[in-house]
Amino acid sequence: MIRINLKVVLLLCAAVVVVTLSLWTRCGDVMLASRNRKNGGQGAEWDTGNKKMPSGQDAYGGDGIEHGGSSDLQGYEEIDCNINGEYSIGCRKEGGEIYMPFSFLHKYFEVYGKLATYDGYERFEWSHSYSKVYYPKGKYDPRGIFMYFENYNVEVRDRVKCVSATEGVPVSTQWESQGYYYPTQIAQFGLSHYSKNLTEPEPRRTLLEDAERDLLAHWVVPNGATLSRVLDSHTGSHVVEFSSPDSVTSGISLKLDHVLDFMLSLTFKLAVNSSFTVVLQSREKRDQIFQLHYTCSDLLISAQDQHVYHGIGRCGQTQPWRRLTRDLIVDLHKGLAYQNKLKRKLSRSKLKVTGLTFHGSGHLDNLTLSTSEHLSQFYDAAQWLVHHQDSSTGGWPNPVRRRVAPGMADLEPGWYSAMGQGHALSVLARAYHHSGGDNSYLHSALAGLRPFDVASSAGGVLASFLGRIPWYEEYPTEPASFVLNGFIYALLGLYDLSTVAPAASHKAAQLFRQGMVSLKQLLLLYDTGSGTTYDLRHFMLGTAPNLARWDYHATHVNQLLLLATIDHDPLLTATAERWIGYMSGKRAAHN
Numbered sequence: 001m002i003r004i005n006l007k008v009v010l011l012l013c014a015a016v017v018v019v020t021l022s023l024w025t026r027c028g029d030v031m032l033a034s035r036n037r038k039n040g041g042q043g044a045e046w047d048t049g050n051k052k053m054p055s056g057q058d059a060y061g062g063d064g065i066e067h068g069g070s071s072d073l074q075g076y077e078e079i080d081c082n083i084n085g086e087y088s089i090g091c092r093k094e095g096g097e098i099y100m101p102f103s104f105l106h107k108y109f110e111v112y113g114k115l116a117t118y119d120g121y122e123r124f125e126w127s128h129s130y131s132k133v134y135y136p137k138g139k140y141d142p143r144g145i146f147m148y149f150e151n152y153n154v155e156v157r158d159r160v161k162c163v164s165a166t167e168g169v170p171v172s173t174q175w176e177s178q179g180y181y182y183p184t185q186i187a188q189f190g191l192s193h194y195s196k197n198l199t200e201p202e203p204r205r206t207l208l209e210d211a212e213r214d215l216l217a218h219w220v221v222p223n224g225a226t227l228s229r230v231l232d233s234h235t236g237s238h239v240v241e242f243s244s245p246d247s248v249t250s251g252i253s254l255k256l257d258h259v260l261d262f263m264l265s266l267t268f269k270l271a272v273n274s275s276f277t278v279v280l281q282s283r284e285k286r287d288q289i290f291q292l293h294y295t296c297s298d299l300l301i302s303a304q305d306q307h308v309y310h311g312i313g314r315c316g317q318t319q320p321w322r323r324l325t326r327d328l329i330v331d332l333h334k335g336l337a338y339q340n341k342l343k344r345k346l347s348r349s350k351l352k353v354t355g356l357t358f359h360g361s362g363h364l365d366n367l368t369l370s371t372s373e374h375l376s377q378f379y380d381a382a383q384w385l386v387h388h389q390d391s392s393t394g395g396w397p398n399p400v401r402r403r404v405a406p407g408m409a410d411l412e413p414g415w416y417s418a419m420g421q422g423h424a425l426s427v428l429a430r431a432y433h434h435s436g437g438d439n440s441y442l443h444s445a446l447a448g449l450r451p452f453d454v455a456s457s458a459g460g461v462l463a464s465f466l467g468r469i470p471w472y473e474e475y476p477t478e479p480a481s482f483v484l485n486g487f488i489y490a491l492l493g494l495y496d497l498s499t500v501a502p503a504a505s506h507k508a509a510q511l512f513r514q515g516m517v518s519l520k521q522l523l524l525l526y527d528t529g530s531g532t533t534y535d536l537r538h539f540m541l542g543t544a545p546n547l548a549r550w551d552y553h554a555t556h557v558n559q560l561l562l563l564a565t566i567d568h569d570p571l572l573t574a575t576a577e578r579w580i581g582y583m584s585g586k587r588a589a590h591n
């Protein structure tokens with residue numbers, strides 16, 4: 001039944017699509033695409049007046065349209081389309097053809113469409129999926145970009161509460177609203193910045209202060225406060241020493257008028273209770289001023305009106321020099337979102353940095369504003385992984401309870417994910433490579449292999465399909481869930497480590513080879529003939545399959561295409577090609 005319907009519908013729509021209601025666009029009244037367009041092309045061919053349909057709905061094409069020149073679009077009749085004998089919708093009959101509303105087709109077949117105007121005329125663009133295939137540009141190199149993560153903006157996502165100013169990494173609210181450190185997300189943050197470093201243009205950097213010049217030319221130092229240049233014995237370079245007690249409410253400050261660059265970096269040592277504030281001003285509404293406060297505290301984030309607070313951790317003069325990098329736009333964005341005051345995306349071009357003020361006392365150096373600081377952000381993620389690994393198990397714990405599917409036991413806080421472990425290996429392998437062989441990254445990565453040998457039922461990530469085929473579990477559920485994309489990310493992490501440190505990581509190479517064998521054995525169990533499943537819960541639980549959304553399906557495809565550059569088994573390419581076909585509506589043949 002459905003197959004016949006599909007054919008009829010596709011046939012009808014190939015000619016003309018009448019949109020009665022569009023979920024994707026509000027850009028006009030007339031939403032009619034004509035098969036006669038090849039004769040036309042002058043945008044003003046149709047009357048776009050607000051004509052009303054007999055039903056009283058807004059007219060999206062229809063009666064009132066005046067046709068420019070000759071047209072074979074004569075009138076049409078309203079006709080009921082009876083759907084599988086279950087319900088009816090309004091259609092249109094025109095000669096021997098039937099037209100169905102696109103809003104119906106969208107829901108019925110989960111297809112997508114939008115009006116687009118270019119080359120001087122408007123057309124309707126139909127698409128079967130909404131996701132994009134990324135074709136690798138060459139053989140995958142673990143020292144290079146990770147997948148297509150240069151397109152990721154992890155910290156901007158809604159499910160990121162903020163970027164911690166003590167750790168420099170994102171805090172997730174995906175499964176727990178107060179926020180928690182989610183190793184997978186932190187690794188993705190690191191991998192995206194590593195990849196952006198390799199793909200984006202060179203940043204512009206403005207050095208605001210390095211204590212090598214006359215300080216007082218720049219700084220405003222009120223009565224009662226002090227500021228001087230001193231030689232730092234530890235670094236052997238000049239640094240700024242300042243003191244601005246509580247009684248000096250204005251603090252010592254720098255007046256700025258800086259546009260476009262919003263990555264602030266500085267090296268500092270601050271006394272207890274010190275803080276600094278960055279002032280941002282709207283370039284359009286000069287009275288709109290925001291203050292980003294960075295305080296010596298463990299506060300994650302708080303905000304009130306124009307004031308946003310991030311804690312930079314405990315301070316004290318005995319602490320070593322610390323380098324802090326902040327994306328001021330992200331910090332402001334999160335402060336407004338924290339108060340539910342973010343109306344639309346903040347635009348970098350609409351703001352400027354107008355000042356910087358220090359309170360308390362301490363030392364600072366190398367204060368800069370730059371377009372980007374991708375490697376600092378990457379290393380913040382790598383450092384976080386080194387410092388927050390469970391040294392006894394080698395795992396990066398997920399501190400939240402997680403329900404994967406009804407019928408599977410909840411994961412209790414502290415579970416490990418093969419995807420999180422694998423992503424961490426991808427970060428640490430790159431940090432080991434980029435740092436020129438810093439062993440702290442290698443040791444952490446090697447320890448991170450241990451959960452791959454421990455059964456998922458015993459606190460590790462290793463499951464077994466029918467007791468025979470080993471599998472690395474993104475979610476170590478009971479029974480096993482066999483999530484495909486997380487497994488492949490784990491394989492990539494293993495491959496990255498084994499490539500970057502071959503002598504030290506035979507274990508990673510062996511886990512990778514074993515995983516590739518499993519992947520090839522199970523891959524086609526995910527193929528539905530028109531898409532893929534996200535996991536194998538249908539087999540494990542005897543329930544309906546968990547179909548992969550198009551973005552996950554596209555991830556499967558992109559992962560296979562990437563693997564195919566390092567493993568030439570035709571199964572990988574042939575499967576990827578078929579799965580790409582599903583994204584434009586091609587289906588496997590039936591009997």
Ligand SMILES: *[C@@H]1O[C@H](CO)[C@@H](O)[C@H](O)[C@H]1NC(C)=O
Nearest residue numbers: 196197200201202203374375
């Ligand atoms: C990438 O990192 C290198 C150092 O490895 C640096 O010189 C370069 O400016 C960075 N480029 C970008 C776009 O971040």
Ligand SMILES: *[C@@H]1O[C@H](CO)[C@@H](O)[C@H](O)[C@H]1NC(C)=O
Nearest residue numbers: 232235237239267321365366
């Ligand atoms: C500031 O940067 C210079 C040049 O890279 C470096 O020599 C100096 O040690 C840095 N200052 C601090 C406090 O780290």
Ligand SMILES: *[C@@H]1O[C@H](CO)[C@@H](O)[C@H](O)[C@H]1NC(C)=O
Nearest residue numbers: 246271272273274296316360
């Ligand atoms: C820091 O601030 C807290 C709270 O305002 C105060 O109780 C404490 O005495 C201050 N510590 C120092 C060393 O100034």
